[in-house]
Amino acid sequence: MDEKLKKLDTAKLDGIRNSALEEFGRNSYEKASTNNIVKNAGISKGLLFHYFVNKRGLYDYLEKFVFQKMVDVILEETDFDETDIFNRIKQIAVIKMGVLARYPGIETFSKAIYNDKSIADMKEIVDEMVPDLYRNIYTKNIDTSRFKDGLDFDKAIKIIQWTIEKYGEEQIDHAKKTGTVLHYSKIVSGIDPYIDILRKAFCKKGEM
Amino acid sequence: MDEKLKKLDTAKLDGIRNSALEEFGRNSYEKASTNNIVKNAGISKGLLFHYFVNKRGLYDYLEKFVFQKMVDVILEETDFDETDIFNRIKQIAVIKMGVLARYPGIETFSKAIYNDKSIADMKEIVDEMVPDLYRNIYTKNIDTSRFKDGLDFDKAIKIIQWTIEKYGEEQIDHAKKTGTVLHYSKIVSGIDPYIDILRKAFCKKGEM
Amino acid sequence: MDEKLKKLDTAKLDGIRNSALEEFGRNSYEKASTNNIVKNAGISKGLLFHYFVNKRGLYDYLEKFVFQKMVDVILEETDFDETDIFNRIKQIAVIKMGVLARYPGIETFSKAIYNDKSIADMKEIVDEMVPDLYRNIYTKNIDTSRFKDGLDFDKAIKIIQWTIEKYGEEQIDHAKKTGTVLHYSKIVSGIDPYIDILRKAFCKKGEM
Amino acid sequence: MDEKLKKLDTAKLDGIRNSALEEFGRNSYEKASTNNIVKNAGISKGLLFHYFVNKRGLYDYLEKFVFQKMVDVILEETDFDETDIFNRIKQIAVIKMGVLARYPGIETFSKAIYNDKSIADMKEIVDEMVPDLYRNIYTKNIDTSRFKDGLDFDKAIKIIQWTIEKYGEEQIDHAKKTGTVLHYSKIVSGIDPYIDILRKAFCKKGEM
DNA sequence: AATGAATGAGCCTTCATTCAT
DNA sequence: GATGAATGAAGGCTCATTCAT
Numbered sequence: 013m014d015e016k017l018k019k020l021d022t023a024k025l026d027g028i029r030n031s032a033l034e035e036f037g038r039n040s041y042e043k044a045s046t047n048n049i050v051k052n053a054g055i056s057k058g059l060l061f062h063y064f065v066n067k068r069g070l071y072d073y074l075e076k077f078v079f080q081k082m083v084d085v086i087l088e089e090t091d092f093d094e095t096d097i098f099n100r101i102k103q104i105a106v107i108k109m110g111v112l113a114r115y116p117g118i119e120t121f122s123k124a125i126y127n128d129k130s131i132a133d134m135k136e137i138v139d140e141m142v143p144d145l146y147r148n149i150y151t152k153n154i155d156t157s158r159f160k161d162g163l164d165f166d167k168a169i170k171i172i173q174w175t176i177e178k179y180g181e182e183q184i185d186h187a188k189k190t191g192t193v194l195h196y197s198k199i200v201s202g203i204d205p206y207i208d209i210l211r212k213a214f215c216k217k218g219e220m
Numbered sequence: 221m222d223e224k225l226k227k228l229d230t231a232k233l234d235g236i237r238n239s240a241l242e243e244f245g246r247n248s249y250e251k252a253s254t255n256n257i258v259k260n261a262g263i264s265k266g267l268l269f270h271y272f273v274n275k276r277g278l279y280d281y282l283e284k285f286v287f288q289k290m291v292d293v294i295l296e297e298t299d300f301d302e303t304d305i306f307n308r309i310k311q312i313a314v315i316k317m318g319v320l321a322r323y324p325g326i327e328t329f330s331k332a333i334y335n336d337k338s339i340a341d342m343k344e345i346v347d348e349m350v351p352d353l354y355r356n357i358y359t360k361n362i363d364t365s366r367f368k369d370g371l372d373f374d375k376a377i378k379i380i381q382w383t384i385e386k387y388g389e390e391q392i393d394h395a396k397k398t399g400t401v402l403h404y405s406k407i408v409s410g411i412d413p414y415i416d417i418l419r420k421a422f423c424k425k426g427e428m
Numbered sequence: 429m430d431e432k433l434k435k436l437d438t439a440k441l442d443g444i445r446n447s448a449l450e451e452f453g454r455n456s457y458e459k460a461s462t463n464n465i466v467k468n469a470g471i472s473k474g475l476l477f478h479y480f481v482n483k484r485g486l487y488d489y490l491e492k493f494v495f496q497k498m499v500d501v502i503l504e505e506t507d508f509d510e511t512d513i514f515n516r517i518k519q520i521a522v523i524k525m526g527v528l529a530r531y532p533g534i535e536t537f538s539k540a541i542y543n544d545k546s547i548a549d550m551k552e553i554v555d556e557m558v559p560d561l562y563r564n565i566y567t568k569n570i571d572t573s574r575f576k577d578g579l580d581f582d583k584a585i586k587i588i589q590w591t592i593e594k595y596g597e598e599q600i601d602h603a604k605k606t607g608t609v610l611h612y613s614k615i616v617s618g619i620d621p622y623i624d625i626l627r628k629a630f631c632k633k634g635e636m
Numbered sequence: 637m638d639e640k641l642k643k644l645d646t647a648k649l650d651g652i653r654n655s656a657l658e659e660f661g662r663n664s665y666e667k668a669s670t671n672n673i674v675k676n677a678g679i680s681k682g683l684l685f686h687y688f689v690n691k692r693g694l695y696d697y698l699e700k701f702v703f704q705k706m707v708d709v710i711l712e713e714t715d716f717d718e719t720d721i722f723n724r725i726k727q728i729a730v731i732k733m734g735v736l737a738r739y740p741g742i743e744t745f746s747k748a749i750y751n752d753k754s755i756a757d758m759k760e761i762v763d764e765m766v767p768d769l770y771r772n773i774y775t776k777n778i779d780t781s782r783f784k785d786g787l788d789f790d791k792a793i794k795i796i797q798w799t800i801e802k803y804g805e806e807q808i809d810h811a812k813k814t815g816t817v818l819h820y821s822k823i824v825s826g827i828d829p830y831i832d833i834l835r836k837a838f839c840k841k842g843e844m
Numbered sequence: 845a846a847t848g849a850a851t852g853a854g855c856c857t858t859c860a861t862t863c864a865t
Numbered sequence: 866g867a868t869g870a871a872t873g874a875a876g877g878c879t880c881a882t883t884c885a886t
Contacts (some may be wrong), residue, residue, distance in 0.1 A: 019849090042250040046877065056851045061878065106373050167417055174386035209375055212368075213421030254860065268865085275860065334886045462856065472872045477857065531779040583833055587799050592800035625791055628835030670881065680847045682884085691881060
């Protein structure tokens with residue numbers, strides 16, 4: 013599959029990707045229709061299967077692609093001179109949202125990824141990349157001296173991440189319910205009160 | 221739909237519910253088969269649609285049922301003499317897991333709910349019940365004097381809840397990946413270190 | 429499958445059978461199209477699968493049906509007062525061709541059955557019925573005293589059968605090649621010279 | 637097609653032939669995949685169709701090739717000093733099996749030929765070659781004086797051939813059903829009792 | 845000559861839903 | 866109320882064949 017993919021014309025691959033991303037984003041895996049995907053991508057039925065073998069193959073490819081894109085952009089755009097963990101985390105959250113905004117269709121697709129059992133299938137990529145990634149982005153050049161003595165650093169980081177993630181999910185859910193369009197800038201700024209609470213909670217008094 | 225449902229024999233309704241719960245738990249909404257549901261419930265195709273109008277109607281009913289069951293049990297079993305918010309939250313988490321364990325089929329179904337976009341569809345029930353519910357269970361008779369002065373109580377509660385939820389989700393994911401069976405007692409006790417961190421973070425020194 | 433089949437209206441079953449028999453007769457199993465079958469039978473796609481589960485199920489049913497029909501008619505129409513083995517064999521050949529002629533589509537289908545690996549799948553029916561059948565029709569009330577002394581009776585019967593079968597196959601092939609329509613009466617009479625040869629070869633001089 | 641074929645490099649043609657023979661042997665005509673054929677032959681999709689026009693063209697070529705090979709070997713290896721028709725027929729049967737054994741892939745393919753309606757399509761080759769062939773191999777230098785007076789020689793030969801063929805087919809079917817591997821030597825020797833019966837039946841007493 | 849990307853009709857099968865009984 | 870036969874659109878996927886390079 014990968015060999016054939018490499019030879020695929022970039023523009024065409026892009027078209028397929030966008031079409032598929034949108035379809036999978038809009039529907040669950042089962043309900044997503046390869047018919048719609050090829051129709052919107054302007055290619056023939058056979059070609060999709062020529063390149064991706066089957067529906068699952070396409071889905072897996074998309075999953076890897078989105079994940080890899082996210083990783084690439086994060087590593088590229090993160091400012092590692094920022095030593096404050098809270099600012100760092102916010103920065104990364106902003107970058108993530110930027111990726112989602114730049115790639116049409118990715119947002120809902122990413123959401124769908126999280127909501128799918130297929131996470132287990134991503135094991136290989138995630139196992140390879142995530143530890144490295146997170147070791148870097150959430151710890152590299154972080155000034156840990158500001159934290160209160162005796163605080164379990166790793167668990168604190170997790171709480172911060174979880175808080176940001178859940179906040180984001182809540183905003184997305186709310187937008188869905190009310191039919192509102194999300195403004196990423198608002199999400200980002202909305203996190204601030206939570207971060208303030210956590211900063212007060214985890215940092216030494218003089219270091220905030 | 222609801223009128224007809226009221227006339228439905230309890231035993232028969234029970235059979236349908238269990239069969240449907242199991243089917244929806246085992247599969248995603250689309251893959252779940254009404255054929256299997258009626259077969260296992262021992263009723264005819266037509267009857268299901270007579271009572272539940274269509275597949276989505278059945279699903280929505282189930283969602284409400286499970287949610288309501290959860291609410292009922294929580295309200296019934298929560299010890300409102302427990303004034304410590306951390307203990308209260310843990311208590312409720314334990315109760316929730318108890319419900320999932322007590323109702324065969326509900327567990328996987330509830331998981332499936334979380335893994336589905338259908339959350340948006342639960343709008344009406346959630347909007348009706350949740351605010352009331354949460355106002356009660358996480359605030360009623362809670363001793364807020366232990367919290368540090370100036371702490372935004374609502375947001376702190378949210379952080380605690382989110383932490384517990386995310387921890388649980390992480391355990392479920394991990395179990396899925398490794399094929400391990402989850403022991404709820406272990407999940408519950410595993411949360412303790414996080415709760416300790418948050419307790420230290422949010423409570424006055426003498427009050428922990 | 430069988431339960432549902434029993435409830436099927438005879439006329440409709442007949443229509444499906446004829447349509448399927450014709451399609452399977454005209455094409456190999458793989459090439460035969462269930463689309464054509466339902467179209468010619470005037471039923472919906474779903475109904476076919478409702479009754480026969482899948483394509484193979486339909487095929488197997490047809491196989492059994494044709495075989496059973498053949499067996500029934502042979503047992504019913506064979507004149508067991510005819511003690512001469514040659515006449516008996518000819519008689520049965522005539523009966524067989526009568527069945528093929530009476531059931532439109534069966535002829536080519538039966539041919540297809542013989543030309544298919546599926547014979548292995550018919551094992552169960554064949555194993556049950558054939559031994560009984562042939563023990564009856566080729567030996568019951570046959571006067572073996574006419575045979576030359578020392579002749580292996582079973583093998584001689586086989587040679588006679590094989591000769592008749594091969595002769596028939598040759599005629600069918602020839603008809604196919606030349607596009608001629610087969611007249612069963614001609615086939616039957618064409619066998620006579622071969623039977624004469626074999627009669628002279630296997631029977632005592634005075635007994636022919 | 638034939639012109640182009642002549643220019644085809646022998647080694648490449650051989651590769652295609654073996655690959656195709658194997659694929660058609662393993663599957664029915666419809667199920668046989670040109671994809672598999674080109675893959676195993678190490679050639680491109682386009683090339684196959686360049687030389688053989690379409691799938692049917694390839695199949696027909698193979699049929700002719702196998703048949704011609706059989707004819708060649710039979711004419712070459714038959715011992716025309718053997719004047720006894722029974723020995724001659726057995727000899728040829730042995731030679732046939734030798735061809736099947738010597739050409740990997742041919743065996744299963746030839747079996748498939750028998751199991752196919754395609755016999756009708758072989759019309760042209762068979763019509764051209766068979767009469768000549770059989771006139772030669774079953775009559776050339778045969779001592780007909782041993783036969784009983786008044787016996788229709790041609791029909792008797794046919795009965796002998798048919799007996800041998802049917803016996804072979806029966807063995808192959810039985811092997812298929814039981815999953816046994818066929819030993820050609822056993823087939824050959826298994827025919828003997830039938831030949832003995834026919835010899836006694838068709839030959840003068842002193843001439844056996 | 846040689847390639848393999850591209851096509852699209854066609855395949856079998858599933859399934860929520862309807863409706864005559 | 867209760868049944869389940871009947872529907873037919875839609876699904877993923879295969880594959881011989883074509884054609885630009």
